[in-house]
Amino acid sequence: MKQSSHRPPQAAHKAQRASRKPQRQEPEAKPRPTGAVAARTRLGDRWHSWLGHHREMAVEALRRFFAAPLASGMTALVIAIALALPAALQLGLLNFQRAVAGWDGQPQISVFLHKDARDTAVQSFAGELRADPAVTEVTYISPEEALREFQQASGLGDALAGLGANPLPAVLLVRPRDTASDRLEALASQLRDSALTDAVVLDMAWVQRLAQLTELGRRLSAGLALLLALGVLLVVVNTIRLHIESRREEILVVKLVGGTDAFVRRPFLYSGLCYGVAGGLLAWLLVSGGAALLSGPVSALASSYDSGYALRGPGFSYLLALTGGAALLGLLGAWVAVARHIKAIEPR
Structure with a gap:
């Protein structure tokens, strides 16, 4: 028995609608780029990268500082001695002015x-x-x-x-x-x-002599401070120069892969900062120890004159001033050393 060639009405109707429906064309795939591609970086990414590198270099400078405690300690001690001398003289002048503060400076x-x-x-x-x-x-x-x-x-x-x-x-x-x-x-x-x-x-003659003596001590302290600050700069410059020479091959590799002078300079600046801060802290400890040793004899001498005068040691403001000044000197010395020697190291 032959099967009928006619389709059911519903099936024929669905086939007719499908044939009328336009066919959707698939979009052509874009060709993938080949070779090197330049990607844009956002300002926030650059900022986070810059901060991250600063953080890494600070930690690396501290690690290198404590990796050679003897050499680092000797350099910091030289800086401390150079800073402690003018700081002690300035502290002595302040105590002297405080001791004579009760004297009447008006002519009489x-x-x-x-x-x-x-x-x-x-x-x-x-x-x-x-x-x-x-x-x-x-x-x-x-x-x-x-x-x-x-x-x-x-x-x-x-x-x-x-x-x-x-x-x-x-x-x-x-x-x-x-x-x-x-x-x-x-x-x-x-x-x-x-x-x-x-x-x-x-009595004005004695007041004038006292003022002249105080001014002489102030100028002597300022001159000594400038001279020894120059000595601190030279110590830091020489120390950072040795660090640069010991890492010459590393600097060459960094420059070969595109490292800028600022990128190369950064770890040495943090090293100079570490030396300065350590020298400032040691200088404050030296001045504090000297004041503690002299406070007893000064108090005994004041008591013999029925005076309650007591020697005042370096306080927190002295700590901030010494540490901040030494940090700036260390940073400046490192900058001078790097600016002079980094440019001389170029890949050929």
């Missing part, structure tokens, strides 16, 4: 009166001086007050108590209005001409 004339001068004549003379327009203030110190002050300041109370009479005269402390040298000398000459005056002392 001490007028010592005759011992046989009467009180009424002395009071009249003091009144005339107070009325003088060239005088700002007049202070009267009686012989009894002068003796008490001398006993407290000198510590010779028992010896003075054995004296039969008070050897000290009355004193007038005259503070002039004009501080010019010629006016001070003219006023002192006028006071010497008085019949009640035994001696006149211009």
